[in-house]
Amino acid sequence: MFSTVVRALMAGDVICAVSSPDLFAYLSDATNAEDVGAYLQRIDLKLAQSQRGSAYYAACLAESTETRKVAKENFKDVKQVDRPLVFFMDLLMRAMHNDDYLMPGSVIEASKLMASIDANPSFRNELQTLAILVSPTNDGTDRARLAKVLKYFVGRGYLYLSNPERELYQVTGKIELFREVVDFLLEHDSIAQVIDDGAPVNEQALL
Amino acid sequence: MSAADDISGYLGLLSSNRDLIAEAYCNSSIQRTDENKAAIRRLQQARVLKPRNHDEFRLNTSLKRHLDAFSQRQRRYEIGANYSDQIDLLKTLVDGFTTASLDGRIADIDAYETDFDEAIDELAEQITNDLLGLRAVAENRFANVRTMAEKRRQNDFYLARTEKVQTIIETLAGDAISGLLDESPLLASLHTSYQQQLMGLVNGWRSTCLEVTAILKAFLFSFRDIDAAAGRIRTFAYYMRSNPEWTPPDEDGLRVLPEWALRIPGSPIRSLPDLSCSRTREALEDVALAIPASTPISTSNGRTAGSLQTEGDSDQEIHLQITPARLAFERFYHAAMAADAPLSALNWKRQHDEFSAIEDASWLVYLLDAAQSKIVRGAGRLQVHREEAPAAYSLTGNISIKDVRLWKKD
Numbered sequence: 001m002f003s004t005v006v007r008a009l010m011a012g013d014v015i016c017a018v019s020s021p022d023l024f025a026y027l028s029d030a031t032n033a034e035d036v037g038a039y040l041q042r043i044d045l046k047l048a049q050s051q052r053g054s055a056y057y058a059a060c061l062a063e064s065t066e067t068r069k070v071a072k073e074n075f076k077d078v079k080q081v082d083r084p085l086v087f088f089m090d091l092l093m094r095a096m097h098n099d100d101y102l103m104p105g106s107v108i109e110a111s112k113l114m115a116s117i118d119a120n121p122s123f124r125n126e127l128q129t130l131a132i133l134v135s136p137t138n139d140g141t142d143r144a145r146l147a148k149v150l151k152y153f154v155g156r157g158y159l160y161l162s163n164p165e166r167e168l169y170q171v172t173g174k175i176e177l178f179r180e181v182v183d184f185l186l187e188h189d190s191i192a193q194v195i196d197d198g199a200p201v202n203e204q205a206l207l
Numbered sequence: 208m209s210a211a212d213d214i215s216g217y218l219g220l221l222s223s224n225r226d227l228i229a230e231a232y233c234n235s236s237i238q239r240t241d242e243n244k245a246a247i248r249r250l251q252q253a254r255v256l257k258p259r260n261h262d263e264f265r266l267n268t269s270l271k272r273h274l275d276a277f278s279q280r281q282r283r284y285e286i287g288a289n290y291s292d293q294i295d296l297l298k299t300l301v302d303g304f305t306t307a308s309l310d311g312r313i314a315d316i317d318a319y320e321t322d323f324d325e326a327i328d329e330l331a332e333q334i335t336n337d338l339l340g341l342r343a344v345a346e347n348r349f350a351n352v353r354t355m356a357e358k359r360r361q362n363d364f365y366l367a368r369t370e371k372v373q374t375i376i377e378t379l380a381g382d383a384i385s386g387l388l389d390e391s392p393l394l395a396s397l398h399t400s401y402q403q404q405l406m407g408l409v410n411g412w413r414s415t416c417l418e419v420t421a422i423l424k425a426f427l428f429s430f431r432d433i434d435a436a437a438g439r440i441r442t443f444a445y446y447m448r449s450n451p452e453w454t455p456p457d458e459d460g461l462r463v464l465p466e467w468a469l470r471i472p473g474s475p476i477r478s479l480p481d482l483s484c485s486r487t488r489e490a491l492e493d494v495a496l497a498i499p500a501s502t503p504i505s506t507s508n509g510r511t512a513g514s515l516q517t518e519g520d521s522d523q524e525i526h527l528q529i530t531p532a533r534l535a536f537e538r539f540y541h542a543a544m545a546a547d548a549p550l551s552a553l554n555w556k557r558q559h560d561e562f563s564a565i566e567d568a569s570w571l572v573y574l575l576d577a578a579q580s581k582i583v584r585g586a587g588r589l590q591v592h593r594e595e596a597p598a599a600y601s602l603t604g605n606i607s608i609k610d611v612r613l614w615k616k617d
Binding site: 007009010011012013014028045048050051052053057058059060062066067068070071072073074075077078079082083086087089090093099100102103177179180181182183184185186188 | 346356425429430432433434436437439440441442443444447454455456457458461464465466467468469470471472473474475476
């Protein structure tokens with residue numbers, strides 16, 4: 001199990017109880033986590049955990065020579081993935097009238113989500129915009145668009161297809177990293193404050 | 208018939224009807240049919256089954272609980288044992304033991320002692336099992352529950368349950384029973400039993416309780432945190448829709464990088480076999496031998512025995528494509544064989560315009576190779592002479608050739 005866990009971490013995987021329950025259970029044992037951490041430390045890495053504890057991943061040591069390069073990659077990823085993910089989570093929570101989808105392990109039923117989106121023209125428009133953000137190809141039906149969006153987030157490790165026949169997806173522990181990114185960006189650009197102040201956000205520069 | 212015989216007979220009855228019992232447990236009930244009605248009657252008489260509807264029967268609760276514990280099946284909002292009743296029972300048994308001791312009723316003293324011993328054992332087992340169950344549901348975060356709303360309800364329920372078990376543990380560790388047992392030297396044997404069977408486990412229980420409570424409270428906190436997180440996502444979505452040109456900051460401007468930004472992108476590790484290791488080679492041999500042999504592709508090879516050759520086959524003409532270099536060599540070979548003096552390959556080629564497409568260098572290389580091989584019958588009878596140019600970089604070991612001359616061996 002040690003070897004499998006280390007290989008997964010080195011491959012950049014985020015280990016959580018949804019997508020890899022065995023590996024997560026192994027790392028949940030403090031002795032095993034220490035063992036893996038000691039191994040990673042020898043190659044200038046460390047075993048990191050999301051702030052809420054649902055995900056493990058390998059990270060650079062802060063003083064490593066690779067740190068800035070790795071950070072650049074992650075910020076690039078933020079630019080590419082986080083915009084569609086923010087829109088998707090917002091759409092999902094509003095369409096299903098439920099905020100619990102930000103919790104790892106939450107189940108998304110594609111058919112129910114499709115039905116909710118189908119019943120609201122505004123949601124349909126948002127889905128179309130989201131599908132174009134994810135991949136600018138014409139997909140024909142809303143069903144195909146939703147399938148493409150869900151597949152995109154499965155590919156990026158935020159969703160896990162737990163039942164292909166019933167099209168049941170589960171939110172993985174990686175969502176906690178996404179929440180950390182959003183918290184960071186909101187704080188860094190003082191976005192929450194800008195909106196709370198009630199000023200039109202696109203006129204800030206003029207003010 | 209002794210009590211042991213009764214128990215043995217009862218277990219025999221369970222054993223002989225094990226399939227029916229298993230079906231009743233797994234499907235929650237069993238239907239009476241012509242085939243099983245005699246067996247169901249016997250099980251009902253032994254109070255293993257109880258009627259639900261006219262032809263439907265269920266397992267009795269105690270057996271169902273026993274099977275739940277065996278199969279580690281979790282039921283929603285499992286309430287566990289009623290501890291306060293059991294603590295009251297212990298107090299009653301202590302009281303009865305004291306009275307029997309004062310009255311000198313030896314048989315009753317023994318009976319009370321045995322009952323007290325078993326009651327403690329049962330209580331300790333129930334607390335241990337309850338904590339194991341609580342720990343399981345906490346650690347798997349109510350994995351058998353689908354919706355978050357239900358998880359939230361169960362989290363609240365089990366948190367309250369854990370706190371209740373913790374209170375019971377503190378009651379047992381406190382003076383409620385110990386104080387009673389300390390009151391009289393007559394109760395020394397009960398006190399020893401209590402200390403050995405229950406007090407020795409208290410520290411372990413406390414630690415498990417704290418762990419379970421910590422997990423459940425963390426889970427509870429994450430539920431409460433969700434509303435705020437959802438608000439932040441909505442704010443961010445709204446901001447990005449209002450500012451489509453907005454881009455995240457670059458990492459260059461940050462002195463302290465957030466933890467998530469340090470996650471390595473990673474690359475999959477691929478293993479290659481170490482062929483210097485004999486065990487690896489043997490393993491590879493085994494793999495190779497396990498690959499089924501491929502079926503050779505059948506090709507028609509001439510006329511099959513006993514069949515006539517068709518006319519089309521005999522008339523078929525095959526045109527071989529000869530490369531220009533090969534054609535040039537053959538002609539140059541014949542020219543060289545006919546010549547009286549050594550014949551320069553480059554001069555000969557320049558005299559034949561049809562071979563002008565062949566580069567000089569390629570022509571010389573081909574010629575040397577062809578003259579040394581048996582590409583043309585009789586090539587072995589040729590004498591080959593290379594005209595070498597002075598080596599520009601002698602240390603490289605390269606040989607520069609200006610021309611090749613061929614003539615017939617004497």
